[in-house]
Amino acid sequence: MAADSTTGLPLKPSSGLAGLIDARVNRTLLAPRPLSAEAARLHGELRVVDLHADFLLWNRGAWEFSSRGHLDRQRLHQGNVAIQVCAAVTGVPATALLGARRHPDRWDTIDLLGRLQGWPRQTRSSRLARALYQAEKLKAIIAAAGDSPIPLKLITSCRDIDEVLDCRSQGEALIGVILALEGAHALEGNPANIQPLFQAGYRILGLTHFMDNAMAGAAEGKTGHGLTPAGQTLVQQAQELGMLLDLAHASEETIEDLLGMTSRPVMASHGGVRATSDSPRNLGPAQVAAIGRTEGVVGIGLFARALGGQSLTLVSRAMDYVATRAGLEHVALGSDFDGFVSTVVDSAGLPRITQALLRHLEGREAEPSFASKKAIAGIMGENVLRVLRQTLPGE
Numbered sequence: 001m002a003a004d005s006t007t008g009l010p011l012k013p014s015s016g017l018a019g020l021i022d023a024r025v026n027r028t029l030l031a032p033r034p035l036s037a038e039a040a041r042l043h044g045e046l047r048v049v050d051l052h053a054d055f056l057l058w059n060r061g062a063w064e065f066s067s068r069g070h071l072d073r074q075r076l077h078q079g080n081v082a083i084q085v086c087a088a089v090t091g092v093p094a095t096a097l098l099g100a101r102r103h104p105d106r107w108d109t110i111d112l113l114g115r116l117q118g119w120p121r122q123t124r125s126s127r128l129a130r131a132l133y134q135a136e137k138l139k140a141i142i143a144a145a146g147d148s149p150i151p152l153k154l155i156t157s158c159r160d161i162d163e164v165l166d167c168r169s170q171g172e173a174l175i176g177v178i179l180a181l182e183g184a185h186a187l188e189g190n191p192a193n194i195q196p197l198f199q200a201g202y203r204i205l206g207l208t209h210f211m212d213n214a215m216a217g218a219a220e221g222k223t224g225h226g227l228t229p230a231g232q233t234l235v236q237q238a239q240e241l242g243m244l245l246d247l248a249h250a251s252e253e254t255i256e257d258l259l260g261m262t263s264r265p266v267m268a269s270h271g272g273v274r275a276t277s278d279s280p281r282n283l284g285p286a287q288v289a290a291i292g293r294t295e296g297v298v299g300i301g302l303f304a305r306a307l308g309g310q311s312l313t314l315v316s317r318a319m320d321y322v323a324t325r326a327g328l329e330h331v332a333l334g335s336d337f338d339g340f341v342s343t344v345v346d347s348a349g350l351p352r353i354t355q356a357l358l359r360h361l362e363g364r365e366a367e368p369s370f371a372s373k374k375a376i377a378g379i380m381g382e383n384v385l386r387v388l389r390q391t392l393p394g395e
């Protein structure tokens with residue numbers, strides 16, 4: 001069993017029921033396929049950034065290779081991923097797994113999943129502890145990957161981004177990882193809890209997940225309220241620290257409130273647009289344009305609710321819509337890998353997105369808005385790199 005030398009955190013893959021659930025809920029629809037020479041060449045030159053994966057929810061060993069789910073170090077490498085955002089899920093009501101439309105903050109399934117996988121006792125009652133534990137887990141994975149051919153580095157500053165990109169430009173296989181919170185319920189009602197989470201390495205703060213919390217209302221929450229006074233304090237503190245705010249899963253009011261108060265770029269990391277998939281989690285035209293005006297990005301997910309179906313064409317279509325409404329510099333990739341969803345491709349299959357974008361581009365040659373390979377480089381990573389550099393602490 002691999003273990004981190006400092007924390008001794010066990011990295012044994014989960015077996016039994018948790019393993020079965022993992023294998024069943026995180027499926028991939030399309031296998032990697034040979035690419036056109038043009039797509040392979042272009043994808044090999046990209047600096048790919050994926051804005052959302054829930055890998056930390058699952059125990060899959062030291063990440064070297066797994067037959068389950070959507071990513072591991074091998075597959076990230078095959079997909080030429082330079083930076084992967086790793087989100088910590090700390091509360092999911094059972095209603096979310098049963099397909100209900102609105103979710104109360106009850107019947108939490110993460111407690112059960114944690115118990116099945118042997119998470120420490122303190123994670124049973126505390127969502128803050130769950131977030132801190134998942135940060136420790138990622139650090140243990142990074143330590144275990146240390147001397148391997150595909151090492152990892154936790155990114156907490158612009159300097160770390162530069163280091164990862166420099167190493168990669170010299171042919172090293174180093175992959176950067178960024179910690180993100182999926183929902184401010186992990187702060188347990190106290191904005192000051194952002195401090196220990198920042199200290200633990202979190203640099204992205206998603207305000208909500210499925211249910212409303214004390215800081216902000218969720219798209220599928222019971223009331224869907226906006227930012228509360230505590231939420232406004234939290235936003236201010238998080239932005240001062242150098243954290244990127246994420247509007248994925250947020251209610252319309254929360255989106256409006258944050259856009260009304262932010263002077264920094266914000267993002268919606270993993271979702272879709274209502275124009276191509278009419279789900280309450282997806283963004284309307286005015287929201288897409290407004291996120292663009294903050295200089296932020298909209299990350300398109302690779303799952304059915306984000307896309308209105310599951311095909312590479314639908315991925316291109318949603319991305320094109322964001323380009324049209326907000327501008328090419330505001331489109332990004334936010335897969336939702338390993339997030340209790342089937343995705344169109346897994347991490348190793350990301351070159352197929354590049355190929356789909358190239359084909360889409362050929363079909364739209366007359367359109368200036370979506371008309372160069374530079375646009376694809378932006379969508380697949382450069383746009384997010386710009387936002388991270390504008391947001392994260394320098395050192």
Ligand SMILES: [Zn+2]
Binds near residue numbers: 336
């Ligand atoms: Zn999500």
